[in-house]
């Protein structure tokens with residue numbers, strides 16, 4: 180494709196040099212530039228892509244796009260393109276370069292703090308049961324049914340990657356797109372090359388304040404999906420959530436889902452228990468029979484969101500019911516680890532205060548003897564959520580076992596100190612791991628995650644609940660900048676199998 184063809188898509192402010200040149204790739208990392216590439220110099224949080232323009236040119240870039248240039252740029256045969264917003268321009272260029280792969284198919288975006296992955300899996304299941312071949316982008320992976328799968332680097336990929344993979348999915352038959360749209364992605368214009376037909380808002384609670392300057396800027400970035408990327412599409416908003424209700428005042432034409440019968444879709448007669456969520460959803464598109472093995476009030480909200488999307492696509496209520504019935508276990512979301520010890524052992528991805536509280540409330544309300552929670556908080560991520568997660572863990576567990584979760588470049592013990600302070604402030608009581616008391620609000624600190632899981636498994640017995648939270652589907656632990664293999668599901672399975680084979684005589688001291 181000739182560079183001049185792309186210029187219409189990105190509305191440049193100024194152009195220096197010839198645009199009658201062929202481009203053979205789009206890149207935003209100078210280290211990946213090959214001869215003939217167009218290089219987008221992005222401002223960043225750690226460095227600035229403009230510092231690497233000369234490196235990109237040396238590697239053979241034939242054009243550079245940036246918000247501004249340090250001075251009059253000159254390089255033999257190279258074109259310099261100034262734009263108002265380089266990330267937006269990059270997304271628009273990517274859409275054009277890859278043949279606008281989002282055109283002509285339903286494009287569904289899901290945003291909000293919690294529930295995005297779960298909802299996209301549910302929508303995918305319904306779409307498949309209605310005969311679609313959906314492409315899905317999200318935290319777990321980027322996939323096209325059983326045909327193609329790419330490892331996920333982000334929840335929402337960078338625009339260049341998004342458009343390249345979507346074009347490939349289209350070539351392999353994708354006829355719908357379902358994607359999680361993170362607040363980082365909205366802030367960084369990663370999805371600006373798409374016109375959304377349906378946008379879903381789940382909820383907003385504290386997360387990512389290491390990146391956003393506060394809850395309001397965090398909310399403002401989520402709002403972009405509805406105010407800037409939705410065009411003539413339909414907004415589906417969770418009316419049970421306070422930020423959802425605020426969004427509704429901006430978008431009065433939005434449809435709603437939630438508990439109240441005034442919502443466009445609401446649960447008319449539903450039971451929520453250990454055996455799942457069963458009943459009828461009702462609303463302006465008629466009634467849908469719901470039979471789902473998922474537990475938890477929060478999953479009622481996720482089911483409502485998915486059904487609302489499907490109804491908006493005019494999928495029949497019977498096909499929706501069928502899709503919900505066959506929806507697979509979402510990897511690492513309240514995923515059960517079977518064992519012979521009659522312990523209900525679950526791995527979950529709760530890594531915010533609200534998510535952990537919702538999940539623990541659900542478990543607390545199930546019949547059980549003791550409830551053990553193993554959890555930690557990610558390093559180089561919003562420290563403000565650490566005390567919230569600590570409080571949720573001690574408030575609902577008989578014993579919380581605080582441990583490490585991707586410490587990244589932070590000191591794991593310093594993260595655990597912040598968790599400890601939060602737990603103490605919430606009325607928790609630190610115990611010696613050697614002799615634990617069975618009273619609620621107790622907690623122990625075991626920095627090594629494998630040891631923490633083993634410890635919890637040794638304590639758990641018949642009728643107990645054991646939750647390992649925070650990492651869900653992740654199969655790694657990030658220590659410093661090194662990623663090692665670590666999978667909570669494997670660890671729990673192995674520890675439970677060992678405990679069943681050789682129980683500790685008399686058990687651990689537990690008074």
Ligand SMILES: CC(=O)N[C@H]1[C@@H](OP(=O)(O)OP(=O)(O)OC[C@H]2O[C@@H](n3ccc(=O)[nH]c3=O)[C@H](O)[C@@H]2O)O[C@H](CO)[C@@H](O)[C@@H]1O[C@H](C)C(=O)N[C@@H](C)C(=O)N[C@H](CCC(=O)O)C(=O)O
Pocket residue numbers: 207208209210220221222223224225226227228229231318332333334335336337361362363364390
């Ligand atoms: C905080 C954040 O979102 N950072 C993203 C951002 O990086 P950055 O601003 O730090 O970039 P930088 O390192 O300063 O570099 C600036 C530019 O210089 C370029 N560069 C740099 C060095 C060099 O030698 N040559 C060169 O060209 C870089 O390629 C980049 O384009 O832009 C990069 C390229 O687009 C992203 O990969 C990177 O994601 C990082 C890896 C990340 O961890 N992001 C997470 C927090 C994230 O996006 N999470 C969300 C939400 C998760 C959820 O809740 O589900 C997600 O969607 O995954």
Ligand SMILES: Nc1ncnc2c1ncn2[C@@H]1O[C@H](COP(=O)(O)OP(=O)(O)OP(=O)(O)O)[C@@H](O)[C@H]1O
Pocket residue numbers: 291292293294295296297298318334359381382477478480481511512513527528529530533534535537538651
């Ligand atoms: N609707 C909800 N409200 C509150 N908590 C939820 C909800 N749905 C799921 N959760 C909790 O949040 C965790 C993450 O859920 P899920 O992966 O579906 O959300 P997400 O928005 O994709 O999260 P992430 O931003 O990390 O990708 C779940 O494991 C569960 O603990």
Ligand SMILES: N[C@H](CCC[C@H](N)C(=O)O)C(=O)O
Pocket residue numbers: 334530556557558560584585649650653
């Ligand atoms: N997508 C989220 C996931 C956090 C999961 C938790 N395991 C952690 O590493 O903090 C993030 O990057 O903030």
Ligand SMILES: [Mg+2]
Pocket residue numbers: 295296317318319334359
């Ligand atoms: Mg997700």
